[in-house]
Amino acid sequence: MKKVFKMQEQVNSTAQIIGAAFLSAVLLFGVGGIIVYGVENEPVYQPDELYEDECGACHYAYPPGLLPVSSWLGIMQNLEDHFEDNAETDEETATYVSNYLVENALKPGQNAKWSVLLRNMPNDPPLRIVELPGFQQAHESELELIEGVDLGWDFFSPCEDCHRQADQGLFDKELLSGGYGPTSR
Amino acid sequence: MIGQSSNALLKVLILVPLLLTAVVMQATEVSDAMLEEFSVEATGPFSVQAGLATWSAPQPNGRSCESCHGESLFVTGSHYKTGELIEPMAPSVNPERLTERRKINKWFLRNCKWTYGRVCTAQEKGDILLWLSQQ
Numbered sequence: 001m002k003k004v005f006k007m008q009e010q011v012n013s014t015a016q017i018i019g020a021a022f023l024s025a026v027l028l029f030g031v032g033g034i035i036v037y038g039v040e041n042e043p044v045y046q047p048d049e050l051y052e053d054e055c056g057a058c059h060y061a062y063p064p065g066l067l068p069v070s071s072w073l074g075i076m077q078n079l080e081d082h083f084e085d086n087a088e089t090d091e092e093t094a095t096y097v098s099n100y101l102v103e104n105a106l107k108p109g110q111n112a113k114w115s116v117l118l119r120n121m122p123n124d125p126p127l128r129i130v131e132l133p134g135f136q137q138a139h140e141s142e143l144e145l146i147e148g149v150d151l152g153w154d155f156f157s158p159c160e161d162c163h164r165q166a167d168q169g170l171f172d173k174e175l176l177s178g179g180y181g182p183t184s185r
Numbered sequence: 186m187i188g189q190s191s192n193a194l195l196k197v198l199i200l201v202p203l204l205l206t207a208v209v210m211q212a213t214e215v216s217d218a219m220l221e222e223f224s225v226e227a228t229g230p231f232s233v234q235a236g237l238a239t240w241s242a243p244q245p246n247g248r249s250c251e252s253c254h255g256e257s258l259f260v261t262g263s264h265y266k267t268g269e270l271i272e273p274m275a276p277s278v279n280p281e282r283l284t285e286r287r288k289i290n291k292w293f294l295r296n297c298k299w300t301y302g303r304v305c306t307a308q309e310k311g312d313i314l315l316w317l318s319q320q
């Protein structure tokens with residue numbers, strides 16, 4: 001009887017050790033995950049205040065790093081007809097915004113995560129982000145989904161319809177979840 | 186008795202100007218100064234009714250200020266195309282409105298051209314600004 005009891009005790013302590021080890025592993029995994037997630041998903045985009053004020057009043061203030069220099073300059077030279085809206089501003093402000101956009105524009109080596117947008121860039125890049133070959137390639141499956149349905153390019157605008165952390169410059173696939181899209185607007 | 190009625194009179198004397206200032210208070214220093222400047226080129230005195238009419242009358246292109254600002258100045262509107270939210274225009278609920286000359290000029294330029302297809306006259310801008318400043 002005594003022996004059995006002792007054995008039981010041994011089994012218990014072994015179980016305890018295994019349990020403790022298992023629990024620590026789980027905890028470590030969890031905490032580690034949170035840390036990695038935090039590091040990976042730090043905001044990569046903090047818009048300039050005046051830029052946000054000028055452009056963000058009417059639409060999501062697209063990060064400058066989503067379009068090449070020539071596209072930004074093309075947009076800034078024609079603010080009176082800004083995709084059928086008027087986005088004129090005084091010369092001083094326009095110059096400031098222009099410089100900010102050019103400085104932070106999409107270029108090789110600027111942001112590894114967005115370099116996908118540089119793929120197959122034509123010599124004369126389009127003005128719209130959604131018309132960049134790199135953008136279309138990255139959204140191929142979404143484009144297939146709406147093939148034949150005329151949703152227009154508005155389907156992809158604004159970014160935060162699907163990329164809910166777009167305001168922080170986070171467009172990672174892992175951050176997407178179901179039920180997103182213009183219908184949720 | 187005499188003391189009471191003079192008390193009441195005193196209350197009226199204090200309250201009426203207070204109420205009046207409450208109504209006029211929505212106007213800001215900036216909008217007041219701009220109204221004066223617009224009046225130099227204006228064809229007549231500014232009118233609240235004309236301001237309201239210019240603001241809400243739909244144009245032949247179907248556009249009006251309400252396309253984005255909504256039917257009420259006291260609630261949030263949204264951009265007709267992008268859906269971006271636009272804070273209420275009425276200074277009484279959004280005290281930041283009409284406090285920056287640069288912004289007032291910028292939006293008069295952008296929005297007059299979009300809505301009416303031309304810049305607004307000093308008269309139109311004054312009418313609208315006067316009406317807005319009292320909301």
